[in-house]
Amino acid sequence: xxxxxxxxxxVLADQLNPRHPWFxxxxxxxxxxxxxxxxxxxxxxxxxxxxxxxxFAALEHFAHWLRNNGHRVEYRTLDHPDSALSLPDMLQSVAxxxxxxxxxxxxPDEYRVDQQLRSAFGPPSDTTCHFFYDRGAxxxxxxxxxxxxxxxxxxxxxxxxxxxxxxxxxxxxxxxxYDADNRKRLPAEHRPPPPCSTLTDxxxxxxRIRRHGVTTVGEIDAQHFAWPxxxxxxxxxxxxxxxHLLPHFGSYQDHLGPQDAFYYHSRLSFSLNCxxxxxxxxxxxxxxxxRTQPDRIGLAQAEGFIRQILGWREYVxxxxxxxxxxxxxxxALNHTAPLPAWFWTGETRMACARHxxxxxxxxxxxxxxxxxxxxxxxxxxxxxHPDEVDTWYLGVFVDALEWxxxxxxxxxxxxxxxxxxxxxxxxxxxxYLKKQGHYCGTCWYSVDQKTGPKACPLNALYWDFHARHxxxxxxxxxxxxxxxxWDKMDPNHRLALLEQAAVWHAQRDTL
Ligand code: FAD
Ligand code: SF4
Numbered sequence: 001x002x003x004x005x006x007x008x009x010x011v012l013a014d015q016l017n018p019r020h021p022w023f024x025x026x027x028x029x030x031x032x033x034x035x036x037x038x039x040x041x042x043x044x045x046x047x048x049x050x051x052x053x054x055x056f057a058a059l060e061h062f063a064h065w066l067r068n069n070g071h072r073v074e075y076r077t078l079d080h081p082d083s084a085l086s087l088p089d090m091l092q093s094v095a096x097x098x099x100x101x102x103x104x105x106x107x108p109d110e111y112r113v114d115q116q117l118r119s120a121f122g123p124p125s126d127t128t129c130h131f132f133y134d135r136g137a138x139x140x141x142x143x144x145x146x147x148x149x150x151x152x153x154x155x156x157x158x159x160x161x162x163x164x165x166x167x168x169x170x171x172x173x174x175x176x177x178y179d180a181d182n183r184k185r186l187p188a189e190h191r192p193p194p195p196c197s198t199l200t201d202x203x204x205x206x207x208r209i210r211r212h213g214v215t216t217v218g219e220i221d222a223q224h225f226a227w228p229x230x231x232x233x234x235x236x237x238x239x240x241x242x243x244h245l246l247p248h249f250g251s252y253q254d255h256l257g258p259q260d261a262f263y264y265h266s267r268l269s270f271s272l273n274c275x276x277x278x279x280x281x282x283x284x285x286x287x288x289x290x291r292t293q294p295d296r297i298g299l300a301q302a303e304g305f306i307r308q309i310l311g312w313r314e315y316v317x318x319x320x321x322x323x324x325x326x327x328x329x330x331x332a333l334n335h336t337a338p339l340p341a342w343f344w345t346g347e348t349r350m351a352c353a354r355h356x357x358x359x360x361x362x363x364x365x366x367x368x369x370x371x372x373x374x375x376x377x378x379x380x381x382x383x384x385h386p387d388e389v390d391t392w393y394l395g396v397f398v399d400a401l402e403w404x405x406x407x408x409x410x411x412x413x414x415x416x417x418x419x420x421x422x423x424x425x426x427x428x429x430x431x432y433l434k435k436q437g438h439y440c441g442t443c444w445y446s447v448d449q450k451t452g453p454k455a456c457p458l459n460a461l462y463w464d465f466h467a468r469h470x471x472x473x474x475x476x477x478x479x480x481x482x483x484x485x486w487d488k489m490d491p492n493h494r495l496a497l498l499e500q501a502a503v504w505h506a507q508r509d510t511l
Contacts, residue, residue, distance in 0.1 A: 003029040003030060004030060004099070005030055005031070005032050005072075005098040005099060006030040006031070006100055006102060007030065007032070007102035007103070008032050008034050008074075008091065008098060008102070008103050008104070009022060009031055009034065009105070010034050010087075010091060010104065010105040010106075011034065011035045011059075011062070011066075011106075012105075012106070012108060012113065013035075013041070013055040013058065013274065014055070014109055014110075014273060014274050014275060014401060015106055015108075015128065015130070015275055016058055016059070016062045016231075016274050017128070017130055017275040017276070017278065018065065018231050018276075019278070020106070022106070022126065023066060023069070023071070027070040027071045029072070031071070031072060032072045032073065032074050032094075032098055032100065033063075033066050033071055033072065033073045033074070034073075034074045034075075034091070034094050035059050035060075035062065035066075035073065035074070035075045035076070036059075036075070036076040036077075036080070036082075036083065037059065037076065037077050037078045037083060037208075038087060038090065039078070039083055039084040039212075040086055041055075042078075042209070042214045043214070043215075044112070045391050045394045045395040046215055046216065046217055046391075047216055047217070047395045047400075048216060048217055048218035048360075048364040048395060048396050048397065048398065049206065049216040049217070049218050049220045049364075050218060050220050050227060050363070050364035051396075051397065051398045051400065052209055052214065052216060053202045053205045053206060053209065053220065053225065053227075054225075054227045054229055054270055054398050055274065056077075056205045056208075057200070057205055057225070057229040058229040058230070058274050058276070059075075060205075061229055061230045074094060074098070077208060078208050078209070078211075078212045078214075079208065079212075083212075086116070087113065087116055088116060088119075088120035088121070091103050091121070092120075103121050104126070105117050105124050105125060106124055106125070106126050106127070106128050107127045107135075109128075109130075109401060110402050111320070111321075111324040111325060111328075111402065111403070112402065130275050130278065131279060131314060131317060132157060132160075132161060132279060132280060132314050133314055133318065135317070135318070135321040136318075136322075137314075137318060138153060138315065138317075138318020138319065138321075138322055139318065139322040141153055141318075147419075147423070148315075148319060148322075148420060148421075150311060150312065150315045151176070151177065151311075153311070153314070153315050153318070154176070154177075154307060154310065154311035154312075154315070155171075155176055157311065157314060158171065158176070158310065161280070161283075161310065163287060163306060163310055164287055164302065164306060172299060172303075173299045177303070177307065178299065178300035178303045178304055179304070179307075181250060181251065181300040181304070182250045182251065182253050182254060182304045183254045183436070184251045184252055184254075184255065185252075185255055185257075185435070185436060185438075186252050186255045186257060186263070188257070188259070190259070192245075192248075192259075192262070192264055193245065195262050195267060196228075196236060196237045196241070196244075196267070197226075198226070198227075198228045198233035198236055198237060199224045199225065199226060200225050200229060200233075201223050201224075201225065202220065202222045202223075202225035203222045203223060206220060206222040217361065217396060218362070218364055219361055219362055226363070227267075227270050227364075227398055228270070228271055230276070231276040231277075233271075234268070234271035234276035235277070237266070237267060237268060237271060238266070238268060238271075238281075238282060238285060239285075241266040241267075241268065242286060242289045242297075246264075246289060246297055246301055246302070246305060247296055247297050247298075247301060248264045248301065249265070249266070249301050249304060250298075250300045250301035250302070250303070250304025251264075251300070251301065251304075253265070253304060253305075253368070253369075254436060255369075255436065255437065256352065256370065256373070256433060256436045256437025256439065257437045258351070258355050258438060258439060258442070261362070261363050261366075261367075262363075262365070262367070263367065265367045265368075267365070269399035270398045270399045272309070272399075273399050273401055279309050279310070279313065282309055283310050286305050286306055287302060287306065289302065290302035308368075313404065316403075316407035316411075317403055319407045319411065319420060319421060320403040320404075320406060320407055321403070323420065324406075327407070327410070327411075327417065328390075328406060328410070330386070330410065330416045330417045331385070331386050331387075331416050332416050332417060332418030332419075332472070333415060333469055335380075335386060335414070335416070337382060337505070337508065338384070338385070338388055339379065339384050339385075339388040339391075339392055340378070340379075340382060340384070340508045340509050340511065341509040341510075342354075342357065342510075342511070343357060343375070343379075343392055344357075344392075345357070346360075346361060348511050349443070349444035349445060350378075350443065350444075350445060350456075350457065350511055351442050351444070351445075352374045352433050352437065352439040352440075353374055353375065353378055353511075355439065356370040356374045356375050360396050360397070361396075363398075364396065364397055365397060365398060365399075366397070369436070371409075371413065372408075372412065372413050372426055373426065373436070374433070376389075376409065376412075376413025376414065376426065377413075377426065377427055377428055377458070378458070379414065380413065380415065380425060380426075380427055380465070381427060381458065381461035381462060381464075381465050382504075383465075383468075384414075386409075386410045386416040389409055389410065389413070389414055390405065390406060393405050393408075393409040394406075394409075407420075408421075412426060413426060419476065423476065423477065423478050424473070424476045424478045424480075425465075427462060427465055428458065429456075429458050429459045429462035429463075430445075430448075430456035430458040430459050431459075433447070433458070434447045434448075440456070445457065447459075450496075450497060451496045451497060451499075451500040452500070457504045457511050459497075460500035460501040460504060461501050461504055461505075463486060463494070464497065464498055464502075466482050466486060467498060470483065
């Protein structure tokens with residue numbers, strides 16, 4: 001017979017940190033850990049099938065690991081009759097089943113879940129120590145300031161955590177930032193190493209998800225599932241990255257091209273976001289690799305990577321908790337258009353966008369510059385409503401969770417926050433993509449043409465965007481030469497660009 005149960009402890013699918021004190025303490029016979037596949041989580045947006053599989057598989061492995069370590073565990077799949085209940089109702093029902101008086105949960109990372117649990121059960125019983133900083137650190141750092149500059153927060157983080165500093169506490173190598181060294185284009189014939197292989201058979205999860213009629217997008221090779229779903233597989237992915245990919249990560253992190261989906265990117269975002277890996281372990285591994293092998297792993301490579309995790313990742317989390325729930329409603333440019341249909345199919349003649357969507361459907365992954373400068377750029381230039389943009393970004397990527405998706409998609413990529421994350425909109429004409437990648441040579445459109453049916457759509461849309469939003473954008477300090485260039489153009493050419501852009505807007509679904 002089971003011993004009396006006094007408490008149920010909820011473990012969410014993005015709280016799978018095997019080193020949290022909850023799990024490392026001696027197992028308590030009166031405590032039951034509760035983990036569940038839930039319809040409320042499969043259904044709040046339409047997710048990529050691989051994303052649902054990755055979280056479910058990671059959850060199930062974690063439940064087994066807890067049990068093997070002597071903890072009492074209640075693990076439920078979608079087959080359980082309660083799987084469609086809301087999370088609070090499900091927890092009440094579990095507590096009743098076990099006769100438990102207390103329900104405990106860890107501070108959630110999603111505002112939606114935080115509110116739901118808080119209103120049902122009061123504040124969380126414990127924090128999580130899953131990040132470098134607590135939720136409020138960014139707001140405290142920028143108290144009284146209008147702008148939250150990432151670079152300022154990043155420098156503080158380097159000092160606070162003693163990362164890439166010399167013995168005098170100054171930045172290693174004399175500079176905080178090697179961003180200028182991070183923009184190289186790979187030669188067209190270059191083939192990066194294959195991604196780390198941690199393949200598993202995901203058939204049971206795929207069958208269950210399909211049997212329960214969960215609506216998903218994207219493809220899967222169930223027998224060769226490529227995302228790491230255990231802490232050990234996550235560690236192997238990190239080790240592989242440091243050994244094989246880090247030596248070129250920084251140089252080519254902005255490269256765009258059709259040869260590969262991953263290039264020198266780490267594929268660590270899922271493991272970080274489900275908490276199999278702690279960001280500090282990732283940062284320390286990369287710093288150690290640079291310090292022990294500086295000739296092989298240059299400072300620009302290590303710094304370029306560390307900035308993403310110690311800088312951007314912590315920064316966007318801070319923005320999220322400083323600005324929710326209003327942040328989710330911001331639409332500074334008053335954009336109202338629907339998301340172009342090809343975002344869901346990849347059926348577009350634009351080679352850059354086709355590859356980004358197709359590889360997203362195939363792998364539940366696109367790298368940062370594809371998300372920002374190809375897809376985000378097109379959504380923004382086409383005046384898409386940020387809610388539609390969020391729904392897509394929150395669904396299609398294996399790593400998508402609202403605390404990181406929202407400031408990146410709505411803020412950085414759509415400028416819907418009016419300049420909290422980015423000081424100006426991330427927009428470009430076809431010229432940026434021509435310089436940064438290898439798509440334009442094979443594209444149906446011609447990158448150097450500005451108007452006409454074969455002209456690259458980004459060219460006219462870029463100017464149309466600036467013209468439409470002149471009142472809001474021109475006063476921005478870093479807007480650069482866009483308006484002086486526009487004003488110097490022949491008025492007939494300006495008119496032709498605006499007319500061409502109107503054609504692209506009308507054809508947005510069939511570009
Ligand atoms: P790498 O290129 O190898 O980078 C290493 C790590 O740095 C990533 O794993 C990630 O943890 C971190 N990182 C890099 N850039 C960012 C950033 N801007 N914000 C936060 N962390 C960052 N990342 C997510 O984890 N979830 C999302 O839902 C998400 N949505 C995004 C939406 C848009 C529009 C944009 C522009 C970026 C988004 N990102 C998101 C950030 C980034 O694109 C992904 O973290 C990265 O592509 C994941 O691949 P990787 O692990 O190979 O990353
Ligand atoms: Fe993309 Fe334009 Fe280049 Fe085609 S021509 S790949 S649409 S930037």
